[in-house]
Amino acid sequence: MVDSTSAMKELAGWALNIANQRGATYADVRVIDERSRALATKNGKIGNASDSRSQGFNIRVLMDGAWGFASSAELERSSVEATAGRAADIAKASARVKQSDVRLAPEKPVRAEWTTPYRIDPFSISIEQNLALLETIDRELRSVQGVTLAETNMNFRREEQWFFSSEGSDIHQTKYTSGAGYVAYSFAGNEIQKRSYPNSFGGQWQNKGYELLDELKLVENARRIGEEAVALHSAEQCPQGVFDIILESSQLGLQIHESIGHPIELDRVLGMEANFAGTSFLTLEKLRTLKYGSELVNVVADAREEHGPGLGTFAFDDEGVPAQSTPIISNGLFTGYLSSRETASLIGLERSGGTLRAESWNRLPIIRMTNISILPGETPLSLEQLIASTDQAILFQTNRSWSIDDKRYNFQFGTEIGWEIKNGKRIRMLKNPSYSGITTEFWNSMDAICSRDEWTLWGTPNCGKGQPQQVMGTGHGASPARFRRVKVGSAYS
Amino acid sequence: MLTRDQAAEIFSRIRKYAAADELECLFYGGRSALTRFANNTIHQNMAEENYGVSVRSAFGGRTARATTNKFDDASLQEVVSASESLARVQEPDPDLLPIPSSEEAQGRYSPPSNGAAAPEGNKLPSRHFEETSNLTPAQRADAVGQVVAIAQKRNLTAAGIFANSENIEGIFNSRGLSRWHRQTSAEVSITMLAGDSSGWQKANSPDIAKLSPAHLAQIAAEKAAKSAAPREIAPGKYTVILEPAAVLDAVGFAFYDFGGLAILDQRSFLNNRIGSKLFGENISIWDDVSHPQQSGSPFDGEGMRRSRVQLVEQGVVKRLVYSRASAARMTQSGHAAKVGLVETTGHGFPIPNEIGEAPMNVVFEPPQEPKTVEQMIASTERGILVTRLWYIREVDPYEKIVTGMTRDGTFLIEGGKLVCGLRNFRFNQSLIEMLSQVEAMSTPVRTSGEESLDMVVPAMKIRDFNFTEVTKF
Numbered sequence: 001m002v003d004s005t006s007a008m009k010e011l012a013g014w015a016l017n018i019a020n021q022r023g024a025t026y027a028d029v030r031v032i033d034e035r036s037r038a039l040a041t042k043n044g045k046i047g048n049a050s051d052s053r054s055q056g057f058n059i060r061v062l063m064d065g066a067w068g069f070a071s072s073a074e075l076e077r078s079s080v081e082a083t084a085g086r087a088a089d090i091a092k093a094s095a096r097v098k099q100s101d102v103r104l105a106p107e108k109p110v111r112a113e114w115t116t117p118y119r120i121d122p123f124s125i126s127i128e129q130n131l132a133l134l135e136t137i138d139r140e141l142r143s144v145q146g147v148t149l150a151e152t153n154m155n156f157r158r159e160e161q162w163f164f165s166s167e168g169s170d171i172h173q174t175k176y177t178s179g180a181g182y183v184a185y186s187f188a189g190n191e192i193q194k195r196s197y198p199n200s201f202g203g204q205w206q207n208k209g210y211e212l213l214d215e216l217k218l219v220e221n222a223r224r225i226g227e228e229a230v231a232l233h234s235a236e237q238c239p240q241g242v243f244d245i246i247l248e249s250s251q252l253g254l255q256i257h258e259s260i261g262h263p264i265e266l267d268r269v270l271g272m273e274a275n276f277a278g279t280s281f282l283t284l285e286k287l288r289t290l291k292y293g294s295e296l297v298n299v300v301a302d303a304r305e306e307h308g309p310g311l312g313t314f315a316f317d318d319e320g321v322p323a324q325s326t327p328i329i330s331n332g333l334f335t336g337y338l339s340s341r342e343t344a345s346l347i348g349l350e351r352s353g354g355t356l357r358a359e360s361w362n363r364l365p366i367i368r369m370t371n372i373s374i375l376p377g378e379t380p381l382s383l384e385q386l387i388a389s390t391d392q393a394i395l396f397q398t399n400r401s402w403s404i405d406d407k408r409y410n411f412q413f414g415t416e417i418g419w420e421i422k423n424g425k426r427i428r429m430l431k432n433p434s435y436s437g438i439t440t441e442f443w444n445s446m447d448a449i450c451s452r453d454e455w456t457l458w459g460t461p462n463c464g465k466g467q468p469q470q471v472m473g474t475g476h477g478a479s480p481a482r483f484r485r486v487k488v489g490s491a492y493s
Numbered sequence: 494m495l496t497r498d499q500a501a502e503i504f505s506r507i508r509k510y511a512a513a514d515e516l517e518c519l520f521y522g523g524r525s526a527l528t529r530f531a532n533n534t535i536h537q538n539m540a541e542e543n544y545g546v547s548v549r550s551a552f553g554g555r556t557a558r559a560t561t562n563k564f565d566d567a568s569l570q571e572v573v574s575a576s577e578s579l580a581r582v583q584e585p586d587p588d589l590l591p592i593p594s595s596e597e598a599q600g601r602y603s604p605p606s607n608g609a610a611a612p613e614g615n616k617l618p619s620r621h622f623e624e625t626s627n628l629t630p631a632q633r634a635d636a637v638g639q640v641v642a643i644a645q646k647r648n649l650t651a652a653g654i655f656a657n658s659e660n661i662e663g664i665f666n667s668r669g670l671s672r673w674h675r676q677t678s679a680e681v682s683i684t685m686l687a688g689d690s691s692g693w694q695k696a697n698s699p700d701i702a703k704l705s706p707a708h709l710a711q712i713a714a715e716k717a718a719k720s721a722a723p724r725e726i727a728p729g730k731y732t733v734i735l736e737p738a739a740v741l742d743a744v745g746f747a748f749y750d751f752g753g754l755a756i757l758d759q760r761s762f763l764n765n766r767i768g769s770k771l772f773g774e775n776i777s778i779w780d781d782v783s784h785p786q787q788s789g790s791p792f793d794g795e796g797m798r799r800s801r802v803q804l805v806e807q808g809v810v811k812r813l814v815y816s817r818a819s820a821a822r823m824t825q826s827g828h829a830a831k832v833g834l835v836e837t838t839g840h841g842f843p844i845p846n847e848i849g850e851a852p853m854n855v856v857f858e859p860p861q862e863p864k865t866v867e868q869m870i871a872s873t874e875r876g877i878l879v880t881r882l883w884y885i886r887e888v889d890p891y892e893k894i895v896t897g898m899t900r901d902g903t904f905l906i907e908g909g910k911l912v913c914g915l916r917n918f919r920f921n922q923s924l925i926e927m928l929s930q931v932e933a934m935s936t937p938v939r940t941s942g943e944e945s946l947d948m949v950v951p952a953m954k955i956r957d958f959n960f961t962e963v964t965k966f
Contacts, residue, residue: 040847043758045586047847049557051575056543056562068630071537073562086540093528093630094535097638102536114513117935118876128582135584148759151847187759193891272531274652275684275693276943278883281965401886403919405898410919410964412896414888432889434920436962467537467654467682490961491888491896491921 005162005172012164014077015059015386018084024091026062026104027084028165028319031075032361037123040153041134047151049127054143056361061087065101066094071362096124105344105352107321109168114315116176117305118209121306122156125210133213134182137222141184146233146455151183153202154213155461161318169320177473178212179205179461182222182231193232193431194481195225195416199250200399205459205473206309229431231300234489238418238433238490241280245435246386246482249450251415252374253458253476254399259439260299260371262472263408264328264336265355268367277465278406282334283438284347290334293443296377296481299329301338303370304353306456309473312370314357319365321354328372332444334337338367359470366466371457373477375447383480386450388424393428394488395419396433401491412436414491434491442483495522495544495661497673503564504665510573513550513580515592516667519794519843520546522562523660525628528633531652533641534633544661549844550576551592554585556845559630590817590952595670599899600839611884617783617791625677625701626659639889640710643687647714653683655706664796674790679940681706682913684901685717689966691916692716693881693901695922697941700790716880716902720914724905725963728918732876733958734869734934737940737950739879739899744855745945746887746895747924750803751780752848753819756828762893763810764926767832770808772928775860778805780814780840780852785790786939786949787854794843803836808929816850831946833911856949860934869933869954871909878904878911878959881921885944893924898964918960930956 012029021025033055040047057080058071068091072083134152141150157177181203183196197347198204198216206212247255267273282290293299303312303323314323319341326336339349340356358365387395401414418433419426449484457477464471507518522544529537545562550573556581561572589744605710633655644651647789656679663673680697681704693716694709733745755761763771782791782799789801801812812833815823820837823829840850870878880902888894899917904913934951941947 027922042847044846045588046555046557047584048845049559049579049583050845051559051572051579053559053561053572053575054545060543067538069537071541073543090526090538090540090630093634094538096631097533097535097641099532099534126582127579133584165764171680185760187764187891190615190891192762193701203862221577270532271650271652272536273688274650275529275654275682298773304598327743346964362543364537364539366537401896401897403889403898405884405886405917405919405964405966406883406900407964410898410962411965412921412962432886438965440527449667453641468525468527468539468656491894493921493959493961 001010008162009164011057012077012078014080015084016164016166017063018081019059021058022063022088024061024063025197026166027059028163029057029059029316030361031057031162032159034157034159034360036157038155040151040387041138044151044152046139054360057180058361059084059087059365061091062102063088063091063487064095066091066098067102068094069364074253090244098122103345104341105349107341107352109165110186110320111170111246113172115174116207118176120210122176122178122210134226136219140219140222141226143184144223144230146186146188146230147184147226152182152206153183153391156177163320165320171320173315174211174283175207175314177205178208179203179459180213180216180218184226186229186233188233191233193229195229196227196398197221199458200416202461205311205461206457207311208309229297232417232431233430238394238430238489240493242485243488244390244482244484245486245488246393246395246480248395248397248480249456250458251396251399251480252478252481253343254402255413255461256299256372256374256476256478257410257460257474258404259325259401259411260328261335262367264338266337266339269337270346272445274465281409286334286482288333288335289419291444292334292440293332294328294477295332296446296449297329297443298375299372301326301328301353301370301372307371308372308477310457311459311461311473312475317356319356320356321352324354326353338369340367343367359434359472363470368472369474370473371477373457374454375413376455376479379451381448381450383450383454386448386480386482387421387426390421390482391423393421393429393482394433395421396435409438411439412491430493435488436490437486444483445482445486446467446481454471454479494524495520495658497663499664500663504796506566506886507548507569507573508667510570511550512524513552513577515551518546518659518665520663523658525658526630527654527656528637529585529654533644533651535637538630546844548572548576549709550580552580554587554589555580555583556589558845578720587823588818590821592668593665593670593797593817594668597959598670598796598798600800600837610639617764620676620699620788622677622700625657625679625699626655628701636706639707639827640644640683643707643710643714647718649717650686651683652686653668655678656680657701660937662790664792666796670796672792672796676788679704681709682707683713685713687717687721689716689903690720690723692720693939698948719911720904724918725916726905728960728963730957732873732954732956734866734873734876734878734952734954736866736880736952737938738942739882740950740953741940741948742882742885742944743895747893748837748855749812749851752850752869753813753815753823754811756832757822757826760890762830762891767810769885771925772805772808773931774807775931775934776805776808776928777858779803779856779858780854780856781856784854784856784949787856788947789854790828793839797837797839799839799842814838814840814850814852815945819849853946857937857951859936860951864933866952870906870911873906873909876906878906881942888921894921896921896925909928916966917964919960919962922959927955932956
């Protein structure tokens with residue numbers, strides 16, 4: 001069992017010594033102890049009740065100008081040293097096929113401790129209390145006639161990580177993540193409709209304690225969500241054509257994720273993800289020349305605590321670079337990428353943007369979104385005021401499907417529910433709404449964004465990238481926004 | 494590697510700490526390595542080794558699971574305690590079944606439809622190959638070097654992976670059930686990039702001897718070269734020829750609906766459609782873990798033996814797969830008379846779970862008159878050849894409309910010949926309609942994609958495939 005920083009330091013020392021003896025020019029070690037809990041109900045019964053604990057370490061070495069990585073759950077000295085030797089062997093093999101040596105942008109070594117700010121340790125809440133909350137929500141959802149399936153979920157994670165590098169970094173971080181949500185399905189005739197709350201795909205997720213669940217008003221919204229799922233059957237089909245559209249904030253968060261967050265990843269831009277996740281249209285000459293969006297579009301990549309409790313909030317990334325805020329789009333102009341020490345060096349940046357993260361101890365860190373957020377409008381504007389100022393549009397709420405090409409130009413999103421807006425009012429519900437477009441054309445059509453009161457830092461817990469694939473949580477702050485003349489409805493054409 | 498004897502010893506220690514009425518332990522893990530390359534360089538290269546045990550405790554209608562990757566006594570006591578704590582506080586579920594005995598888990602053997610004899614002892618042929626598990630980083634690097642040389646010879650840039658692994662799955666329970674499976678896997682995926690085009694190939698097998706990275710690289714390079722300077726044509730309904738990887742990733746979105754619980758939950762596109770002719774008469778589909786081109790373990794998440802099940806016969810959905818619990822519930826439900834034969838088939842996921850079960854070893858039946866992709870092209874006056882599909886997501890769960898993009902080699906066919914590369918399309922296509930419009934198929938082959946489990950699927954020529962938009966490259 002791992003239990004103390006000094007023991008972790010000793011373990012890392014064994015590994016780093018082997019790397020040094022084998023001739024590594026750089027090495028780092030991460031030791032991780034993670035615990036998670038998943039609870040779920042389904043139509044009044046337990047859908048999931050599970051705990052998981054995983055401990056292990058990895059060593060990443062740079063040798064002969066190439067990378068090697070090895071990991072193991074065995075923390076005894078012999079295993080640690082063997083694993084470090086394996087990483088060195090792998091680096092040596094990597095060096096057989098290279099065009100140039102890997103170089104790292106400089107970074108000062110640090111010694112630091114950091115823990116996610118939280119009020120209530122989610123593992124301190126009794127299982128009975130957790131299940132009682134889910135069962136209450138479940139009853140509310142199923143009290144609506146026509147709801148054919150009700151699912152609720154609650155998830156907690158605690159990850160403690162010790163990071164040591166051959167340059168002298170010594171960082172101890174503990175992160176807490178909480179998430180909760182629910183979905184009501186209704187099957188009738190030839191249709192399956194659903195509504196989710198607070199968001200689809202597991203609800204809302206933040207790096208926070210149990211207090212997140214108290215803030216979400218889960219029970220209060222359950223009946224409405226069930227009623228909307230059933231009402232969708234009798235709603236009009238979303239029309240096809242070109243319309244002005246308004247995206248509520250969780251859908252705008254996913255729009256940011258797919259059409260800004262991924263294309264700004266420098267490993268994609270540089271071709272490192274070409275075989276799986278794809279590349280990016282944001283080739284290097286577009287930095288500080290491309291008009292990505294309208295003047296109202298201001299996007300940051302901000303991993304700092306002051307940005308909020310997003311799934312991309314931390315003090316240091318997984319190669320020991322401090323959390324930063326990088327301007328990505330400034331008044332519509334494309335101004336920054338997500339970078340690591342290696343990719344920063346490749347394009348001549350002075351320093352990494354601090355975005356290298358790994359799913360767990362057995363995965364090597366790769367560039368991941370931190371909190372990629374659009375800044376709220378400075379002029380006070382609520383969603384209701386935005387609707388009131390709109391002659392004709394469709395409002396899209398809560399993602400149902402999402403897809404984008406491998407360079408991140410063409411996207412199509414569907415949402416669970418839509419609303420037709422006419423003369424400043426929501427006049428009717430629409431079912432099966434979808435919209436599509438080309439990334440830069442879409443962001444250049446944004447002509448209004450709501451202000452801070454409507455801004456929410458959403459969590460996307462299921463972002464897949466890398467080979468072997470890693471799932472990572474990312475944060476996306478957004479307020480509702482309006483876009484002019486967007487193609488609507490082609491999913492059903 | 495964790496051995497069966499070591500797992501049995503761990504299970505016996507767990508039993509000593511357990512107070513639950515019933516106990517089930519799943520063992521998982523293995524050794525794996527993956528060499529990743531891009532820009533003609535190995536840029537990521539990793540190895541891992543990890544094993545875990547997942548403990549399920551049950552107390553009269555209440556059950557839960559806890560997992561650890563540490564096998565010392567303190568960690569095992571902790572994992573048992575966590576599992577029991579989660580189970581004890583639940584309301585009893587009268588539908589929760591006792592864990593299966595060893596005899597029950599043997600199940601019923603379903604002989605292959607071609608009349609072939611059952612494998613001796615109903616056991617699978619070995620899926621463990623020493624040559625696969627012993628592959629070294631240097632051997633993987635040398636193979637990548639060959640791929641890069643092929644790329645450089647044609648002024649292309651190569652990206653991809655070469656991976657190998659050796660894994661175990663095991664299950665022990667307090668009613669004497671004990672199952673163990675080990676297998677190896679090797680996988681190669683290659684993308685060749687040119688200035689304005691690309692080509693891709695991927696293959697995997699338990700046996701490294703069945704893979705040829707250089708051969709895959711040649712095909713991917715050829716596709717990149719042939720699709721250079723892609724033309725843009727208007728979206729619309731076209732005759733398409735989907736290579737097996739494109740078929741796999743599209744149809745994979747249908748099979749989670751072939752479980753009994755999906756029907757009971759009314760979240761399946763097969764609700765009210767089982768027994769009716771849903772697809773073309775040329776479509777027959779099995780789930781068959783024993784198929785020589787399939788892989789995976791012969792038992793499910795409770796240790797039940799996986800049966801061979803015919804899901805679709807000549808376009809008619811005949812049967813579903815079931816866990817023990819779903820079969821029991823289905824028998825007593827109002828759906829029972831409408832869903833064909835209901836029995837445990839050994840396709841359940843570890844309990845508790847929300848999905849129930851799904852086919853994991855899909856095999857398309859060979860067509861009566863198989864056509865090669867080249868023959869399909871030659872018979873097409875105007876159409877589109879698709880190498881792979883990408884970022885596929887469900888748009889409509891009941892009409893089974895999925896959207897996604899073409900990628901890495903999309904070609905215009907005119908007059909029976911490939912004419913040029915095309916800019917990539919977005920599609921919005923009902924899988925029900927797609928499988929009703931298949932005009933020709935190749936002999937099914939083991940296929941690996943990015944969005945679905947490996948299957949044995951054919952290439953397909955399909956009429957009126959619905960492309961709705963075109964992208965910028």
